[in-house]
Amino acid sequence: GESVGLHLPTLSVQEGDNSIINCAYSNSASDYFIWYKQESGKGPQFIIDIRSNMDKRQGQRVTVLLNKTVKHLSLQIAATQPGDSAVYFCAENIKGSSNTGKLIFGQGTTLQVKP
Amino acid sequence: SAVISQKPSRDICQRGTSLTIQCQVDSQVTMMFWYRQQPGQSLTLIATANQGSEATYESGFVIDKFPISRPNLTFSTLTVSNMSPEDSSIYLCSVGNDKRGRETQYFGPGTRLLVL
Numbered sequence: 195g196e197s198v199g200l201h202l203p204t205l206s207v208q209e210g211d212n213s214i215i216n217c218a219y220s221n222s223a224s225d226y227f228i229w230y231k232q233e234s235g236k237g238p239q240f241i242i243d244i245r246s247n248m249d250k251r252q253g254q255r256v257t258v259l260l261n262k263t264v265k266h267l268s269l270q271i272a273a274t275q276p277g278d279s280a281v282y283f284c285a286e287n288i289k290g291s292s293n294t295g296k297l298i299f300g301q302g303t304t305l306q307v308k309p
Numbered sequence: 310s311a312v313i314s315q316k317p318s319r320d321i322c323q324r325g326t327s328l329t330i331q332c333q334v335d336s337q338v339t340m341m342f343w344y345r346q347q348p349g350q351s352l353t354l355i356a357t358a359n360q361g362s363e364a365t366y367e368s369g370f371v372i373d374k375f376p377i378s379r380p381n382l383t384f385s386t387l388t389v390s391n392m393s394p395e396d397s398s399i400y401l402c403s404v405g406n407d408k409r410g411r412e413t414q415y416f417g418p419g420t421r422l423l424v425l
Binding site: 225226228230236237238239240243245283287289295296297298299300301302 | 310313342350351352353354357367401407408409411412413414415416417418419
């Protein structure tokens, strides 16, 4: 069935190191993916997105990689800072009826940054 | 990105009662959605709020339990009816401008509901 899952529920990294958060998706027809960051007590915040016609997209300190062959998505955070501590969700656009789309969210990975 | 507000931000309710949550956007948007996030879990789409017509519900969610209104392009409400402790969750609205879902959705801050 349709599912988006994350490999690691919790990731602990040292401040200054790079973080890699992974996500597997099962719908090969999905054409748009988003990473969100959710801090405690807040709604999800957009980080970066990527369309299926791309393999890589870079933002400020973040990079998203898309491997359509193995249906895998990753978020790389460079020089991780304490403010990066949060839960990270990947989301996949699933086509619905009447040419509409909806987002299906992965389980989430908690990123803990150690000072 | 749009600025999205939700009211109330949190509430504690008694079982059997109903709560209406409001979502207000500072600009007109094409799409508005309602999600549920149970404690420690991911987000699950409840329904798409359609302007001027009935909402489109996802499997497992029904209109009698979660009636939704969307009177215009900047406002929507979600009602959680006949609440039970299992309805304790964060309820989030999100907005987007692409019907096909191929553009970013932005989220409100959420409404934290505890049902006793």
